[in-house]
Amino acid sequence: MIALGVESTADNLGIGIVTSDKQVLANILDIHVPQEGGIHPREAARHHSENMGTAIKKALDTAGVTGKDIDIIAFAQGPGLGPCLRTGATSARALAAYLGKPLVGVNHCVAHVEVGRMATGAEDPLTLYVSGGNTMVSGYESGRYRIFGETLDIAIGNCLDTFARAAGLEYPGGPDIERKAKLGEKLIPLPYTVKGMDLSYSGLLTAITGELETGKHSVEDLCFSLQETAYAMLGEITERALAHTGKPELLLTGGVAANKRLAGIVNDIAEEHGAEPFIVPIRLAADNGAMIAWTGIEAYNAGVRTPVETSHVNPNWRMDQVEVPWRS
Ligand code: AMP
Numbered sequence: 001m002i003a004l005g006v007e008s009t010a011d012n013l014g015i016g017i018v019t020s021d022k023q024v025l026a027n028i029l030d031i032h033v034p035q036e037g038g039i040h041p042r043e044a045a046r047h048h049s050e051n052m053g054t055a056i057k058k059a060l061d062t063a064g065v066t067g068k069d070i071d072i073i074a075f076a077q078g079p080g081l082g083p084c085l086r087t088g089a090t091s092a093r094a095l096a097a098y099l100g101k102p103l104v105g106v107n108h109c110v111a112h113v114e115v116g117r118m119a120t121g122a123e124d125p126l127t128l129y130v131s132g133g134n135t136m137v138s139g140y141e142s143g144r145y146r147i148f149g150e151t152l153d154i155a156i157g158n159c160l161d162t163f164a165r166a167a168g169l170e171y172p173g174g175p176d177i178e179r180k181a182k183l184g185e186k187l188i189p190l191p192y193t194v195k196g197m198d199l200s201y202s203g204l205l206t207a208i209t210g211e212l213e214t215g216k217h218s219v220e221d222l223c224f225s226l227q228e229t230a231y232a233m234l235g236e237i238t239e240r241a242l243a244h245t246g247k248p249e250l251l252l253t254g255g256v257a258a259n260k261r262l263a264g265i266v267n268d269i270a271e272e273h274g275a276e277p278f279i280v281p282i283r284l285a286a287d288n289g290a291m292i293a294w295t296g297i298e299a300y301n302a303g304v305r306t307p308v309e310t311s312h313v314n315p316n317w318r319m320d321q322v323e324v325p326w327r328s
């Protein structure tokens with residue numbers, strides 16, 4: 001069986017083609033880089049609609065298949081930015097109708113976990129999913145992915161990217177901050193906000209931006225302090241959830257999983273708790289179409305269908321609202 005997956009929840013347009021025996025035949029990525037400032041939902045959506053046809057054609061060519069070979073069309077139904085989601089959903093509906101193939105709506109956060117399991121061989125991990133728009137610790141329990149901890153305001157990637165913009169660093173900010181942090185030496189005191197199992201990054205962002213504006217610190221020390229504080233918070237909630245659930249595996253995914261310092265923290269936590277660590281490779285960890293295609297196959301094989309009447313997008317669709325029949 002072959003699935004085509006459409007990912008368009010935010011700034012990445014992704015088209016993936018995946019088989020039921022876990023072959024990623026194509027994973028085309030087309031990233032919208034804003035002229036200035038952060039992501040503008042309608043501009044990103046326009047980018048996606050302008051490039052959708054080309055991306056689909058490229059994916060089919062790369063995979064060496066035609067539309068007739070595709071068995072199902074999967075799309076990210078939420079969570080994400082409304083205009084971006086609608087662009088992907090509209091294309092997926094049109095493609096499914098044109099090819100006469102079933103449509104499967106997929107939860108973006110569930111897809112990150114599912115492709116992480118597929119790519120690493122992890123079976124039942126606790127997952128730390130950290131990206132531009134999401135920050136959460138989740139694990140499977142009784143038919144659903146439960147969220148054990150999450151950000152109460154902005155995502156870690158958003159915090160990094162916003163600071164990077166203020167400091168004149170490259171966009172997106174994560175990689176440049178990581179490079180500069182390696183040269184930092186001084187730990188500037190910053191707000192460390194963990195509330196129970198949740199955390200908050202808006203106070204940290206305000207504080208680090210304030211420290212930047214004083215002109216008293218090197219950009220290396222600022223990046224070092226931001227990383228150390230932000231990742232220590234992630235480490236704390238992840239460790240607590242791992243101890244609470246007793247999961248045998250710890251999976252790190254999302255675009256921020258590319259960060260070596262964070263991966264080191266995750267490895268240390270896993271080791272201390274006798275869990276096996278897995279870091280999802282970046283092409284499948286960052287937003288991509290293959291994760292949607294793969295999760296579409298799992299869902300479809302477990303009987304999930306998304307008729308056009310219920311295929312409206314849901315920008316606030318939480319992963320703990322999704323039934324996961326393929327794992328029960
Ligand atoms: P995603 O939303 O999953 O596509 O991931 C994008 C986010 O990953 C952006 O906020 C990037 O700044 C962040 N990111 C990418 N590479 C790194 C890195 N090496 N360290 C930290 N964050 C990163």
Ligand code: MG
Pocket residue numbers: 010011012131132133255287
């Ligand atoms: Mg993204």
